[in-house]
Amino acid sequence: MIRWSICVSSPTPSFLRSFPVCQTLPKMRTNHFLLLLVIFLSLTCVHGNTDPSDVQALQVLYTSLNSDARLTNWKANNGDPCTESWRGITCDATSVVSIQLPDLGIDGTLGYSLSSLTSLKTLDLSGNNIHDALPYQLPPNLTTLNLANNNLSGNIPYSISLMYNLNYMNLSRNLLAQNMGDIFNNLTSLTTLDLSYNNLTGDLPNSLSSLSSISTFHVQNNQLTGSLNSLAALPLTDVNIANNRFTGWIPKELLSVPAFIYDGNSFDNGPAPPPPPYTSPPPGKARNNRSHSPPSRTHSGPDEPSSNTSSGKKLSTGAILGISLGSGFVILFTVLVLIFCLQKGKRMENVRRTSTVNPPIIDEKVNAEMQEQRATPAASVIDLKPPPPPTENSTFEKGKSGSTKRVKSTITTSSYTVATLQTATNSFSQDNIIGEGSLGRVYKADFSNGKMMAVKKIDNAALSLQEEDNFVEVVSNMSRLRHPNIVPLAGYCVEHGQRLLVYDYIANGSLQDLLHFADDTSKTLTWNARVKVALGTARALEYLHEVCLPSVVHRNLKSANILLDEELNPHLSDCGLAALTPNTEREVATQLVGSFGYSAPEFALSGIYTVKSDVYSFGVVMLELLTGRKPLDSSRVRSEQSLVRWATPQLHDIDSLAKMVDPTLNGMYPAKSLSRFADIIALCVQPEPEFRPPMSEVVQALVRLMQRASVVKRRSSDDSGFMYKTPDHEAYEMSY
Incomplete structure (x- = not known):
């Protein structure tokens, strides 16, 4: 017989608590004890382990916060945040x-991985020095978000x-800019x-009226404009709108708010004008549940005197005559209104000249239910959000036909x-031309305030009549892409027959220029910078495809439309311009949509274009980053002219893959990272659209690629994203 001595460290597991801390167990078989030990160890290992996706997200956040010692x-x-008591972390199971x-x-x-924290309810990082843009994807199930008093921008x-x-x-006391955005409809x-x-x-968005539970609203010390009408019916108790640029009248409902601060604006004096008759109240819960609708006139209640009697007596002859004349007038007025509407409808039908090439915009709710992207002819892809109902900001313009039409769009840009x-x-000097896109040339613009912008001058000859007349609606939709x-x-x-778009100027040029036409051949993008460009572009497409409802299809994704700033962050241009489809003859003549390669x-075969077609084009851009080659290059031998056809068969061959890499990298790249990069490309350029991944999966794959590769030794010049060739350059050493 074998006698085992067990020493159990405190705290003792429940199934061993009947034993002393050190006790001899006589006559126990070896295999029985080993089985008991395995069960105990497995239980202690399983209990308390943090969800791997949460651990990964916190590690990314820790790195992004410069691995702060605090x-x-x-x-x-x-590491295990839930069992190791990471500072500030609270877990449930x-x-x-x-x-x-x-x-x-x-x-x-x-960082870029907060959205992976799907169980997170509270995020409080207020009162720190966190900077850079606010991530566009935050933890989706938050109940409390406090990022106040930082240096967040965007x-x-x-x-x-x-x-x-x-x-x-x-989000107070940061550097947030631009419009608030119509994002409050669902935040009840x-x-x-x-x-x-x-x-x-900009103005307060109409969706604020949906905040049916809100009590505190603070937007003081911004540059907000317009009226306060969207706040009128909300159950507010604490409002501070001081030091903005609000105008108009203060709604009387706000004047009864217990704590209401509004100085430092330009409100009109005197009482506000009465609302139009029978105007329905804005959506949301009215204060104190008071009804603002007119009383019902369908019938009289039991305690309400009838409107057609007086003290129980019958109507007089004069009253009957008055009612008859009044009824006749109402009927005549109704007939005149009906005739006017019919004539107006006929005139509008003549102006529209709608055809099967450009169907009407589909309702947003219907689009939201159609989440699966079905194949649609290119000319009938509905890319952007439908326009909002007419507002006081609606714009009038003249079309080619000379008719004046009302464009029912709210513009949220200058x-x-x-x-x-x-x-x-x-x-519009030739010297100022910095590019030529699918709809016209792009000019560098130097304004008197010292700001530099890029101006796209739309060539009206490229647009059909309907698209020219819908230009402002397209601008309205484009202005919401953030x-x-x-x-x-x-x-x-939109003036004097001209149509122009003004964009922020991105100083470092396009990815195409940097990869293929750089004058300074001693400088090239490092491998890390290329992965950074791929990830940023993928995030932009993920936003267009999966955050915007309905999805926005780019339809002209290429390296020339990926602009790089001084820190080599990518910025995708021409987003939303696909709604302005060029004339068919011009499109065929110049291949404006879906550039060859x-x-x-x-x-190419049938004119069908969906979000999965954007995924394919993104795969081609990744191939450019990998190889440094153009998508189509007639200067090469015939078998290598098409980048996709030449590269695809070699993506899973290690030796061939190493030979494909851009030679300007001089071998300074991690082999495993290269292999994973190639795997993503292979998925994106699948010939069948249904086999290509959604952009959210591409983003996650690129994120994992960056997480797994940590540089042990790298050149100091890599911090700028550029690699300078030197005779004695060092290779990268990577650890996984």
């Missing part, structure tokens, strides 16, 4: 439900509109919204005059 117990690799790290002076950024991300459980949001649980002390501009743009571009990796639309011009097979 984040005690946090680790960039391995194996899931991270709260991150609270206020007022620690932490520096860095928020705009309010659209993904907040999908946080149905959000109760408290505080939100009670506190604080966006004060930022640089927000309007420029032709004279201003002529001055800034030196009368993402750190998308070139924002800064303004537009980037076109998916289904578009």
Whole structure:
């Protein structure tokens, strides 16, 4: 017999508590004890382990926050937040439900993986020095979001509109800019919204009227304009709108709010004008549940005197005559209105000249239910959000036919005059041309305030009549596209028959120029910079395809439309321009849509273009980053002229893959990272659209690629994203 001695360290597991701390177990078989030991160890290992996706997201956040020493117990690799008491982390079972790290002076950024924290309810990083753009995808199930008093820039991300459980949001005292955005329709649980002390501009969005639970609304010290009508019916108790640029009249409902601060604006004096008769109230819960609808006139209640009797007596002859005359007048008025509407409808039908080439815009709700992207002819792809109902900001313009039409769109970007743009571009001088796109040339514009912009001058000959007349509606939709990796639309011009678009100027040129036409051959993109460009572009497409409802199809994705700033962050241009389909003859003559080399097979063969066609084009761009070659290059031997045909068979062969890599990298890349990069390309350029992954999966694959590769030794010049050739260059050493 074998006698085993067990020493159980404290705390003792429950099934061994009947034994002393050290006890001899007589006559126990060896295999029985080993089985018991295995069970005990397995139980202790399973219990308390944090969800791997949560661990990975926190590791990315830790790295993005510069691995700050104040984040005690946090680790960039391995580790278990829930069992190791990472500072500020609270767990429920194996899931991270709260991150609270206020007022620690932490520096860095928020990274790119917060959306993976699907169980997170509270995120409080207020009172730190966190900078850079606010990530466009945040934890989706938050109830409390507090990022106040940091240095966050950019705009309010659209993904907040999908946080149905959000109760408290505080983004005050940051550097947020642009418009607030129509993102509040679904936030019916939100009670506190604080966006004060930022640089927000534009009018208050109509969707604020949907905040049926809100009590506190602070937007003081911004540059907001317009009226306060969207706040009138909300159950507010604390409102601060001071030091903005609001105009008009203060709704009387707001004047009864207990805490209402509104100084530093330009409101009109005197009482507000009465609303139009029978105007329905804005959506949302009215204060104190008071009904604003007119009383019902269908019948009289039991306690209500009848409208056609007086003290129970019959109507007099004069009353009957008055009713008859009144009824006749109402009937005559109705007939006249009907005739007017019929004539107006006929005139509008003549102006529209609708055809099967351009069907009407589909209702947004219907589009949202059609999440699966079905193959649609290229000319009938509905890319952008349908326009909102007519508002006071609707614009009038004249079409080619000479008729004046009302464009039912709310523009959330600046309007420029032709004279201003002529001055800034030196009368659209040839010397100021910096590119030529599918719809016209792009000019560099120097404004008197020192700001530099890019102006796209639309060639009206490229547009059909309907698309020319719908230009402002397209501008309205484009102005709502807001993402750190998308070139924002800064303004537009519709004047004297001219149609122009004004964009932010991106200083470092296009990816195409840097890869294929760089004058300085001693400088090239490092491998890390190329992966960064791929990831940023993928995030932009993910936003267009999967965040925007309905999805926005780019339809002209290529390296020439990926612009790079000084830090080599990519910015995708021409987003939303696919809604302005060029004339068929011009398109065929110049191949404006779906440039050769980037076109998916289904578009080249049948004219079908979907979001999966964008995925194919993105795969071609990744091939450019990998090989440094053009998508089509007639200067090469025939078998290598088409980049996709030449490269695809070699993507899974290690030896062939190494020979394909851009020679300007001089071998300075990690082999495993290269292989994973090639795997993503192979998925994107599948001939069949249904086998290509959605962009969200591409983004996650690129994120994992970056996480798994940590550089042990790298050149100091890699920090800038450029690699300078030297005779004694060092190779990269990577650890996994």
